[in-house]
Amino acid sequence: MNRENENKIRAARKDEHIKLFMKSISAKDNGFKDIVLQNNALPETDFDNINTELVFLNKIIGMPVMINAVTGGTDYTYDINKQLAQLSMTYNIPMAVGSQTIALHDLSKQEGFKIVREINKSGIVIANISANSSYESVCEAVEMISADAIQLHLNTAQEICMCEGDRSFKGILSNIKNIVHISKVPVIVKEVGFGISYETAKKLHNVGVKYIDTGGKGGTNFVAIEDFRNKDLDYSFLKHWGIPTALSLIECKHASRDLHIICSGGITKAEEIVKAITMGAAITGISGLILRELLENGYDGAKACIEKLQYEMKVFMLLLGVDEIEKLSKTNYLLKGELLQIYKQKFI
Ligand SMILES: Cc1cc2nc3c(=O)[nH]c(=O)nc-3n(C[C@H](O)[C@H](O)[C@H](O)COP(=O)(O)O)c2cc1C
Numbered sequence: 001m002n003r004e005n006e007n008k009i010r011a012a013r014k015d016e017h018i019k020l021f022m023k024s025i026s027a028k029d030n031g032f033k034d035i036v037l038q039n040n041a042l043p044e045t046d047f048d049n050i051n052t053e054l055v056f057l058n059k060i061i062g063m064p065v066m067i068n069a070v071t072g073g074t075d076y077t078y079d080i081n082k083q084l085a086q087l088s089m090t091y092n093i094p095m096a097v098g099s100q101t102i103a104l105h106d107l108s109k110q111e112g113f114k115i116v117r118e119i120n121k122s123g124i125v126i127a128n129i130s131a132n133s134s135y136e137s138v139c140e141a142v143e144m145i146s147a148d149a150i151q152l153h154l155n156t157a158q159e160i161c162m163c164e165g166d167r168s169f170k171g172i173l174s175n176i177k178n179i180v181h182i183s184k185v186p187v188i189v190k191e192v193g194f195g196i197s198y199e200t201a202k203k204l205h206n207v208g209v210k211y212i213d214t215g216g217k218g219g220t221n222f223v224a225i226e227d228f229r230n231k232d233l234d235y236s237f238l239k240h241w242g243i244p245t246a247l248s249l250i251e252c253k254h255a256s257r258d259l260h261i262i263c264s265g266g267i268t269k270a271e272e273i274v275k276a277i278t279m280g281a282a283i284t285g286i287s288g289l290i291l292r293e294l295l296e297n298g299y300d301g302a303k304a305c306i307e308k309l310q311y312e313m314k315v316f317m318l319l320l321g322v323d324e325i326e327k328l329s330k331t332n333y334l335l336k337g338e339l340l341q342i343y344k345q346k347f348i
Helices: 003-023 075-090 101-105 111-119 135-144 156-161 172-182 198-206 222-229 245-255 270-278 288-320 337-347
Strands: 054-056 059-061 065-067 125-130 149-154 187-191 211-213 260-264 283-286
Touching (some): 003 075, 003 101, 003 222, 101 125, 135 149, 172 187, 172 198, 245 337, 270 283, 270 288, 283 288
Parallel strands (some): 065 283, 187 211
16 A cells, blocks of 8 residues: 555544544443542641642643543644643643654644644643654654654554554564664653553563553543444454553552553543552543543533542542642552452462
């Protein structure tokens, strides 16, 4: 297939992904129901003093939430990225753009990504590309939006469900190693909804990766999304595949204490954000919830959604007796149910 045709398919797929995401049902259980936080009846702090700010990638951000990779590069998605960028600027939270491959081959597609940096001039903007891309492509993607960091995505389960998807997955780790060693910006390796295990995190850490985004199971389900696109194939046998987000976070933390973890995959509640940070995540990433709010309830709906998360986060922090985000990681949490069973099997 020639490059022009490949890019046409890519553009159609980007628009379809958004539309089919809206029809799809989330993978549901992200594992956080098995994490227990306990009430602190003596919080010794005032609600008005609770601060959700923190430092991430050397910049102060408003709360431990980033708008995770979704889209860009087509007329339909230009407006979505524009509004997501406005949200990221308004609340001073990082934003990752969707895969930029489409704009590397066709300069006319760059506007839908560049708009994010044009709107959010000084905040954290993160580039995104497949983990099997060349270093030259990484540099172009970073330069396109003056990115503070680059996400390299791993998405085997998604690719295998796509008729036109990749079938070759050899050499990705050594490609990541090469990129990490020469990249001028921090490299974040991420999944897209199937999670990163202890073993994978260890391999990534061993080749020099310092930032991992769990992209765990429990939210956006690309098996379901790709299955809507498949006419002849049926991948529903994979609909429960993946590592729940809370488990993936535990696994990555066990791989190395030095790793900075972005905990993502089905994060929809303030309680889950607070649990993730308590468990050692640097920040959380949200795609599905914010995209759905934006498309169903408009820009004001998405704003209200972020404000609700921030307010409820503060309430949980009060009830844990914590007035700053970094103190959450010193707060105790307990495991129960399935997560505890798996934890015992794997780590004790
Ligand atoms: C419509 C849509 C498009 C996405 N496109 C990308 C992409 O281009 N690159 C990527 O790394 N992740 C992509 N993702 C995955 C998200 O970044 C995230 O890892 C995944 O959706 C799980 O988070 P969630 O449950 O909060 O949605 C996409 C997600 C959605 C919903």
